[in-house]
Amino acid sequence: MNILVCISKVPDTTSKIAFTDNNTKFDTTNVQFIVNPSDEWYALVRALELKETLGGNVTIITVGPTEDDAIIRKALAIGADDAVRINAHPQDSYYVAAQIAEYAKTKNFDLILTGKETIDYNNAEVGGMIAELMGWEYITPANKLDVNGRIARVESEVGGETRVLECEMPLVISAAKGMADQRIPNMRGIMAARTKPIHVVEPAPIDSQVAITHFEMPPAKAGVKLIDPENMDELVRLLHNEAKVI
Amino acid sequence: MSVLVFVEASNGKIKKAGFEGVVYGKLSGSPVTAVVCGEADAAEVASLGEYGANHVLHVKKNYDAGALVDVMAAAADKTGASLIVFPFDNTGKAIAPRLSARLKAGLVSGALGVPTTTEGAFKVKKNVFSGKAIAEVEIKTDKKIVAFSPNSVGLQKSEGTASIEEFSPTVKESKIKLVETKKLEGDVPLPEAELVVSAGRGLKGPENWGMIEELAKVIGAATACSRPVADAHWRPHHEHVGQTGVAIRPNLYIAIGISGAIQHLAGVNQSKVIVVVNNDPEAPFFKAADYGVVGDAFQVVPRMIEAFKKFKASQH
Numbered sequence: 001m002n003i004l005v006c007i008s009k010v011p012d013t014t015s016k017i018a019f020t021d022n023n024t025k026f027d028t029t030n031v032q033f034i035v036n037p038s039d040e041w042y043a044l045v046r047a048l049e050l051k052e053t054l055g056g057n058v059t060i061i062t063v064g065p066t067e068d069d070a071i072i073r074k075a076l077a078i079g080a081d082d083a084v085r086i087n088a089h090p091q092d093s094y095y096v097a098a099q100i101a102e103y104a105k106t107k108n109f110d111l112i113l114t115g116k117e118t119i120d121y122n123n124a125e126v127g128g129m130i131a132e133l134m135g136w137e138y139i140t141p142a143n144k145l146d147v148n149g150r151i152a153r154v155e156s157e158v159g160g161e162t163r164v165l166e167c168e169m170p171l172v173i174s175a176a177k178g179m180a181d182q183r184i185p186n187m188r189g190i191m192a193a194r195t196k197p198i199h200v201v202e203p204a205p206i207d208s209q210v211a212i213t214h215f216e217m218p219p220a221k222a223g224v225k226l227i228d229p230e231n232m233d234e235l236v237r238l239l240h241n242e243a244k245v246i
Numbered sequence: 247m248s249v250l251v252f253v254e255a256s257n258g259k260i261k262k263a264g265f266e267g268v269v270y271g272k273l274s275g276s277p278v279t280a281v282v283c284g285e286a287d288a289a290e291v292a293s294l295g296e297y298g299a300n301h302v303l304h305v306k307k308n309y310d311a312g313a314l315v316d317v318m319a320a321a322a323d324k325t326g327a328s329l330i331v332f333p334f335d336n337t338g339k340a341i342a343p344r345l346s347a348r349l350k351a352g353l354v355s356g357a358l359g360v361p362t363t364t365e366g367a368f369k370v371k372k373n374v375f376s377g378k379a380i381a382e383v384e385i386k387t388d389k390k391i392v393a394f395s396p397n398s399v400g401l402q403k404s405e406g407t408a409s410i411e412e413f414s415p416t417v418k419e420s421k422i423k424l425v426e427t428k429k430l431e432g433d434v435p436l437p438e439a440e441l442v443v444s445a446g447r448g449l450k451g452p453e454n455w456g457m458i459e460e461l462a463k464v465i466g467a468a469t470a471c472s473r474p475v476a477d478a479h480w481r482p483h484h485e486h487v488g489q490t491g492v493a494i495r496p497n498l499y500i501a502i503g504i505s506g507a508i509q510h511l512a513g514v515n516q517s518k519v520i521v522v523v524n525n526d527p528e529a530p531f532f533k534a535a536d537y538g539v540v541g542d543a544f545q546v547v548p549r550m551i552e553a554f555k556k557f558k559a560s561q562h
Contacts, residue, residue, distance in 0.1 A: 013489060013509050017378045037490050094347065118487055119512065121374050122336075123379070128343030132360040135314055137421050138338050143484070153425075157484050158336045160435025162428040167421050175456070177476075177491050178483045193278045209352030213369060224532045229541030232553035236522070237535060240557065243519045245498040246441070246465060 001056035001147065003047040004109045005080065006130070008036040008090075009064055009071045010120040020217040026120075026215070030107055035071045040078070041182040046145055047113055048079045049180060054147060056110075057081050063090045063099050063162070069198060076193035077185035082140035084195065088203035093121075095208045097129030102204040103133060110169045111152065116141045116176040131172035141163060141176035197243025247275030247426070250327035252318060253294070254337050256308070262438070263333035263396050263552025265297050270394050271331045273360040281413070284308055295408035299400070301325075303413035311340035312425070313417040320346050320415035322389070329334045329361075334393040334439065344395045351389035358398050361390075376489060376512030387506035397495055397518070399458045430484055436519025440466035442496045442517075444487060446472035446505020446510075448524065448543055452480035458502065464554045470494070472504045488513035503543045523547070 011017070018027040035044075043161045047058045051133045060075045062068055065087040072083045072173070087097045104112060112134070114127040124140070131138030144155035149236045152171060155178075185193075239246045249271040252420035260282065271278040277300040282291055294302055304315055304323075304456065318341060322330055332338035334356045346353035354370050356561065358380065363368040367384050368394055376383045385392075436442065443462040449455065455469075463471045469485060475484035487494055488510040495516035502523045504510060511534050514520070522535040525542050532538045539546050 011375070013376075013512065016431050019373045019379075041490065056531045069559040074461075093343070093353070097343075117493075119376055122372075122493075124339045124427070125343040125353060128340065130346040130348035132315070138340065139342060139422065141336060141508055157430065159438065160430050162484075163424060164426040165426070165551065166423045166425050171421075177486055205266060205557060209350070209387045210354060210383050210385050212381045213367075215374070216380050218373075218377065218380055221534065222537040223537070224535040226538045227537050227539065229546050229548070231288070232539075232546065232549040233556070235277065235537060235539065235550065236553045236557045239519070239521070240497065241500075246554075246557070 001050065001054050001110045002108060003050065003056065003111045003113060004124060005039070005044045005047050005058060005060045006112065006114040007044065007060050007062050007071065007075055008115070008118045009033050009062065009068050010036045012119050013119060022065075023215045024213065033168075035075055035152050036118045038116050038175060040075065041155040042177065042179040043081065043113035043115050044075055044078060044142050045180035045183050046175060047111070050145070050147055050194055056165045059084060061100055061103065062139050063088055063203075066087060072198055073193045074185065076196045077189040079189060081196065083198045084201055085198055086201050086203050091208035092210045093123050093125035095206050097126045097134060098206040099203055100126070101167060103201060104130070108232070110125060111173045112170070115173070116173050116174045123225060126140035127172050134170075134172065137167050137171040137178070139171065140174035142173045143176050143178035145175070145179055158223035162194065207224055247329055248327045249275045249278045249329045249331060249462070250318070250322055250325055251278060251280045251299070251331045252333075252338070253280045253282045254284050255284035255290070258287045258290065260284055260286050260290045260294070262401070263335055265294070265401055266396065266399060267333055267394065268294050268297040268299045268330050268361060269402050273399060274331070274392075275300060276330055279303060279325050279327065280408070281305065281318060283314055283317060291410055295406045296403045298404070299407060299408040302408045302410045304410060305413050305415075306412070309417060310334060310420050310422060310423065311337065312420045314341050315344045315348065316417040317415055319348055321413065322349060328389055330389070330391045332391065332393040334395050336406065338393045342391055346391050349389050350387060351391045352385035353385040353391040353393065354383045354385060355526060357392045357394045360394050360399065361392060373501070373516065377515040386466050395495060395516070431482060434466065434468035436468040436470055436485065436487070437492055439492060439496050441465055441467035441498045441502045442470050442487075442494060442504070443467045444470035444472070444504060445475070445502040446504030454544075455481070457551065461500070461547060461551050461554070463534040464551055464558065467498075467500070470503070472510055481546070484544065501531055503549060505529045505533060
């Protein structure tokens, strides 16, 4: 079984968020980049588990410049077999999805996995766009994934219920909590990753559809109001009269 | 600018995000056509007029997300809408990106307010970096799709009636089969809950969750937990809120015995009001809180339950 796992480079959660060029660009100074958590913990690890039981190949793909090879090596160290880097700046979700679809159309993948959302731009868009461009079915969020023959069985938690879904492959799935547990790469994996191939592919001519024109910081919180732990009536009164949430 | 709004319905009722979507649509342009998808009572459908719908297309069949992409594409074609509005919830996330790729209509997901158009540039603000910043995004395509964050414009009612038409477009048969539906534990589904009571490792063990569930029950809240609690299997993983779990934005988030790691805050910092109970006055969560109680959860929570009960009784 051949699985393509889409990964995205994102700033580590603890990074200081700041902007340059008159608040039009994200300031990458001193920012440590990581593989987007749901791409890594859920999509990639589940893909590897499936490969380990069913055989096959796990390829990772990202759209980004040469610097992104660092996070690609991390994903290879966790256990992916090979990697594809579309050599372009990821302009918007559509641009990224269209580049990945262009590549995937030339190969025979059974499954394309993405994380449910990236922690930088919080769009949750790329998976659905790839599915549409491939003409494949799409399931999000996927909290469990099993494969039996040509059938993928997915559990999807939506609106207070779990839907158990079955679909013949190929399809696109966006992975969320529950699908797998985080894997820490071991020394053997890290050594092996150094020699695994990263195929660099030049981008197809695609026009982006949206563009960020400006960043700003959210309004600051007024500060915490401390309440006497003996006096919970006061808390209830404030929630009712002041905050008006109950 | 003609606006089309996706409105989800089930078991006769329209979802709150559907009403809010119509309000969002009305604030963004006109005329507003609401596409009601699923079973909804006639009175519910008619009430969309009071929120700003001029016209309703009612799709009475229960379709899955893939078929709803076909429905929305057909509705966009029929109405010639230039703006299509979805809620940024699990259903919206399954439909809007596909529709965007199909119609070549630029999409902004997680919009915080209504769009502005100045000198021909259509712009809308959205959360980025898990709520640590806001980005203004321009949609460059002729047709546009916006998925708004629930509770970003709220519900506003006024006078108005909508004309209603049954709509049965042709949809492609889905290859996805629904095998079974299992109800998740808890009375209130977490992602849509207005009030959420959440607890963390400070509770010391799963046997101590009784008071959390009772507090949630008294105020009609959903229960949630931090990542370590879900990872330790003290609580089911669908209750995990935070960066790698569910991101929520309720009106009230009560966090009990949660220190407030940055990964947790990323999933809850959009809550309107945050109450933090922790025995450590240095817990980082207090910095993100509106109201704080420094004290032992095992003493504070039972008092809180009594206070809420007293308040509820006085409301009747």
